[in-house]
Amino acid sequence: MKFSTVRFARMSWFALLGAGVLAALPPAGAAAPVPMDLTQSAxxxxxxxxxxxTRADWKDYNTLTQTASPAYAPPPTLTGPLAGDPTNGEKLSFDRNRGGSCVACHVMGKTTxxxxxxxxxxLSTIGLWGRSDQWLFNYVYDPRSVNPQSMMPPWGAHQLFSVQEIQDIVAFLKTLKEPSTFKDALENPASRPIPVETRDNLDPFTNDGMAAVERGALVFSRxxxxxxxxxxxxxxxKKNFKNWAAGMPRYEARLNKVIGVEEFIARHARSTTGDALLMQSADNIDLSIFLRYLANGTPIKVDTQSKDSVAAIQRGNALMTRKIGQLNFACMDCHSLGANKWIRGQYLTETQGQFAHFPTWRTSRGEIWDIRKRFQWCNVAIRANELPPDAPEYGDLEIALAVINQGQKMNAPGIRH
Structure with missing residues (x-):
């Protein structure tokens, strides 16, 4: 973009703010129904x-909407001595194409x-723990056979590894009898420094997502x-948008579901300006960032009192504990049980503390993601088919997450690795 264009965008935005040309959307819970397209997808x-x-299809496993994963069944019983190849077992344990590898969650000896x-x-000394071959096989094949609450994937039951491959992995585990050594503190997850985000996300020279504020203002005036x-x-x-985005998402009775800022934009624009600002399109993201930017500093305060909102929050909380995908993970496995720990080189955060920053600029991908795209990626990452961004289940998750972050101040766009 040429300097003159950038200068015009900035002047246009500040002029619009100062002159009061831009508009405030009716606040959440307003009595008069807001014009909104109710018939088409957002x-x-x-x-x-x-x-x-990835284009992989995991139709044989649970999603947030369907139950498809195979029912639990006891692991097969070994007949005779363990027949495994430890060399191949080591290779399989470290293969990142098999659900991220065992090393995503475990230290596994000197060759880790x-x-x-x-x-x-x-697991560096698991070979000294006195576990039987069958016990080790059972735990790798399907950890639910030993611990029904385990968050470890059912590697055999969900067909990530064959029976023979699991025997190879067990043979490798039995060779692990010495503590691991690490070349430095970064390699050791026990001493690896916890990442702290110190970048100023509202600095346009630091956060590329800030350019969306100006682009969003132009979309608003177009x-x-x-x-x-x-x-x-x-x-x-500046006055009327100060609180609006902080009150989203909200239950929309005419659609019988929870909608967020992005879906509101798509449906409201279609019925008023005629623009097709579909969810996760560039214009939709830019406008949603602009509206949230105007609410920065305002505490998140979504409806937790009305009957429909309470029901949606309860559904969202239940979805957070639902095991889905070939890896059989729930949201809370990573962001509660596994929170504040490392999965390979990534630090798993808690459910509180991130929501106020969305949409966020993801530096690792060079893209702005709204909260629904984050949900979709979490699904795909655990080998579960994702849902469209306007899926009711994502709305329930979004409002439940907003409640967990109730009182946190809006601070968008965010910046994260």
Missing amino acids: AAMPWLRYSNW PALPGSVGPD AGTSGKSCGHCHFTP
């Missing part, structure tokens, strides 16, 4: 996974690859196919 249909994500995780116990812009009907944004 996202592109049919829904197609992003082109730079770089940046092991700490979600699971250090006339749609109806000949009208958002600013045609609404004004005084």
Whole structure:
């Protein structure tokens, strides 16, 4: 973008703010119904996974909407002595193409690859623990056979490894009899420094996501196919937008589901300006960041009192504990039981502390992600088919997460690795 264009964008935005041309959307819970398209999807249909994500289909495993994973069954009984190849077992244990590898959660002896995780116990001396071959086989094949609450994937039951491959892994585990040594504190998950985000996310020279604020203001002032812009009907944004985004998401009775800022934009724009600002399109993300930016510093305060909101929050909390995907993980496995630990070189955060920063600039991918795209990626990362961004289940998750972060101050766009 040329300097003159950037200068114009900035001048336009501040002029709009100062002149009061931009508009405030009605606050959440307003008595008069807000114009909104109620018949079409707010996202592109049919829904197609992003082109730079895996195309794998995990239809045989649970999602947030379907029950498909095989029912639990006891692991097969070994007949005779363990027949495993420890060399191949080591290779399999460290293979990142098999669900992220055992090293995602465990330290596993002196040959452990770089940046092991700490979600699971250090297995460097498991060969001295006195566990039987069958016990070890059972735990790797399906840990639920030993610990029904285990967050470890059922490697055999969900067909990530064959019976013979699990015997090879067990043979390798039996060779682990010496504590691991690490070349430095970064390699040891027990001493690896906890990452602290010190970058100023509201500095446009630090956070590329800040450019979306100016782009969003331009979208707001742009006339749609109806000949009208958002600013045609609404004004005084600094005053009237101060709290709106902090009260989202909210239950929309006409749709019988919870909608967030991004879905509201898509449906409201379609019925007023005529613009097709579909969820996760560039214009939708930019406008949602602009509206949230105006609410920065305002504490999150979503509806926790009405009957429909309470029911949605309860559904969202239940979905957080639902085991899905080939890896059989729930949200709370990583962000409660596994929180504040390492999964390989990534630090798992708690459910509180991130929500107020979305949409966020992901430096590792060079993209801005809204909260729904974050949900989708979590699904795909654990080998579960994701849902369209306007899925009711994501709305329930979003409001439940907002409640957990109730009182946290809005601070968008965020910046995260």
